[in-house]
Amino acid sequence: MGKGSKKRKHAQFAEDASPSYEDSALAGVASSLNHIHQSCSKDDHPKLSAHQQDGGAWTRVENNKRKQKKGAYPTLAYAGLHKLQSSIKIAHLQNLVLYCLADGVSPQWISVSSHSAIKKAVVLLVPGLEKAMFDGTILLEESSKKAQDAKVSDQDPEAIKGSEDQKRTGCVISKVANHENAILGSNFPSPDDFMPLLLAPGENLPESLKPLANMFMHLWPVRTPGDARLAKVHSPLQAMLTVPLAKSQEGKWEESKNKGGNPRRDNHRKENKRTAITAFVASKEELIENEYTAHPAWFVNHLEQEHDALRRKKAKETPEAGWIDSLVEKIQDAEIPVRDIEQGSITAGRIVLAMDCEMCKVDDGELALTRISIVGWDGQVIMDELVKPHKPIVDYLTQYSGITAKKLEPTSIRLEDIQKRLLEMLTPQTIIIGHSLNSDLSALKMTHPFIVDTSILYPHPRGPPSKSSLRWLAQKHLSREIQKDHGTLGHDSIEDARACLDLVKLKCERGPKFGGSSETSNESIFKRLARSPKAGVSAANGAEGKFGAIVDHSPAEKNFGGMANFSIGCATDAEVVQGIKRAVLGDPDGTTIPGGGVEFTWARLRDLGNLRGWSRENYPNSPDGRAPQDQLEEPSPATLNAAVAQTVQHIKSIHDFLPPCTLFVVYSGTGDPREMVRLQDMQRRFKREFAVKKWDQLSVKWTDREEQALNKAFHIASEGLGFVGVV
DSSP, X not given: OOXXXXXXXXXXXXXXXXXXXXXXXXXXXXXXXXXXXXXXXXXXXXXXXXXXXXXXXXOOOOOOOOOOOTTOOOEEEOOTTSOOSSOEEHHHHHHHHXXXXXXXXXXXXXXXXXXXXXXXXXXXXXXXXXXXXXXXXSOSSTTHHHXXXXXXXXXXTTOOOOTTTSOOOSSBSSOOOOHHIIIIIOSSOOGXXXXXXXXXXXXXXXXXXXXXXXXXXXXXXXXXXXXXXXXXXXXXXXXXXXXXXXXXXXXXXXXXXXXXXXXXXXXXXXXXXXXXXXXXXXXXXXXXXXXXXXXXGGOOSHHHHHHHHHHHHHTTOSGGGTOEXXXXXXXXXXXXXXXXXXXXXXXXXXXXXXXXXXEEEETTSOEXXXXXXXXXXXXXXXXXXXXXXXXXXXXXXXXXXXXXXXXXXTOOOOHHHHHHHHHHHOOTTEEEEESSHHHHHHHHTEEOSOEEEHHHHSOOTTOTTOOOOHHHHHHHHSOOOOOTTTTTTOOOHHXXXXXXXXXXXXXXXXXXXTTSSOTTTEEEHHHHHHTSBOTTOOSXXXXXXXXXXXXXXXXXXXXXXXXXXXXXXXXXXXXXXXHXXXXXXXXXXXXXXXXXXXXXXXXXXXXXXXXXXXXXXXXXXXXXXXXXXXXXXXXXXXXXXXXXHHHHHHHHHHHHHSOSSEEEEEEOOSSOXXXXXXXXXXXXXXHHHHTTSOGGGOSSOXXXXXXXXXXXXXXXXXXXXXXXXXX
């Protein structure tokens, strides 16, 4: 400003510098309001007080915003203002539950009104449901063919034209994106891939799915967590039931600078629950999901036995290939009369053996047994033998196994000698302990039904398929450093077996909840809810927190079931429905579950997923690389429709008995995983053979074409669906 110039008044500056409202496309909020104010007459302004209309100097603006009535019924709603850029994740569904029942933040993908009025939440995992059932890609009725060719209404400007390329059933008011083009054809996914689809029980919606349209407003595409680089989908169960620790606690428990896990911290808030080892024996489903060859005693009906025999024949796991099964005819043979069990015994009268094996690589790419170590419950060595493989060794894997040619030279013991001794040692009352024993038993070419696997007992924070190493678990929970010579002189199999034994003993002493998740970064959702006081109860004075329950097939008390206040094991989906009713409403006499039930229930319906082959136990090991569709009989549209109808009816039954103000969440967990699993098995076999064979000798070949196919299959398996609503 020059010398002698005068400051301009604010009014002059505004008059000279401010553009008119019509000339400025980027007018500020203040100028916009000023323009509106000037263009409105006093008589037309509904909110001007009588004093201003009479020419008064001040203005009183009335606030007509309605206050929300106390005790208003909770609702969920989606509005276009929610700008989604990708599919919601299972973590978003989890946060919705925590927002309604605990201390979660307000969700940004859906509007929740009166969330504090929501008293309970039921989360239901239903593998086998797919978005393609709603858009007509997967036929559920023969009559659906007519629906696929139906003309699109002219009143829908977003409708897809052409029934051959993209078909519309009328059940969702949105076009269905071409999945393959969305994955491979563009870096920018179509909004149809992640926007919620409005459900309407139209004429073309299969009858089996119409009840869902009456229960829920939208179908939500839900993405399952996974590792795109490794093409592995993480556990949808873990994604829902494991939550990040609050920042205040995470800051207290910083990871140590040393390599490995943090030393175990005793938490006095945890209640130790001494548990017999039999509670931790892996179920048939857990064994198959963790790539064990299941013992024949697990298969009770003729159809299961035939299916397993076919699978083992194709995988070359038969007696002709050198495999043996321990002498157990029935699972019930392991039962011991209560009178013969010492009171309070952790072993429950069983013989417990901890095992660890070392392997080397032979000329066909397989891993062959070179050492086996077994210790008893007291830690004393029962067996420690070096074993000479029949086939020439191409890699001793000394940096891991500790085996050298010099060490193996004196031994004459063969695999058959070890198998004979194990058949005498393993009885129906014997439990084998180990870490990822599936590889050890494969090297032994042996099966046994009663396994306690520390990689299952202490799950990885990210959930399956990730697994914590034995070295990390020993350092974290036992404050013990093992495998010091890892990568140089190899492991000591006796040391590893004793570490597994001590981890199992610790689990038995502390109870099922111990070691269930990484205490450094995550915790169980049941633990988070337990810190949230019940509705209408003050958080002061140590108020009792909210209760949770798990209802699932097989023994539900393992892993997350052990962290819940109540676990209900079931054999069928119908029993699961009744189990949910019991958990939500409580036992009539209050014997186990108190009257009024629990606040949070997680459950799973398995029948539809099992029928479609989504469960790992339905995947035969496919050494020939064939798709599961070639090995498993696909259900016909009529059969699939009947299964879907039954599953939807179960969902409706649950919906009908839920009390008012209950949040109801249904999610599929994943998309179709069968092709991904087939290609993963094919890739593993290729890697084993490629290490020791020439290209023209490989039984399977892995090229860029298979890599792209696996990437596509991973994305398909990652895309599930979900429904949310308030009863």
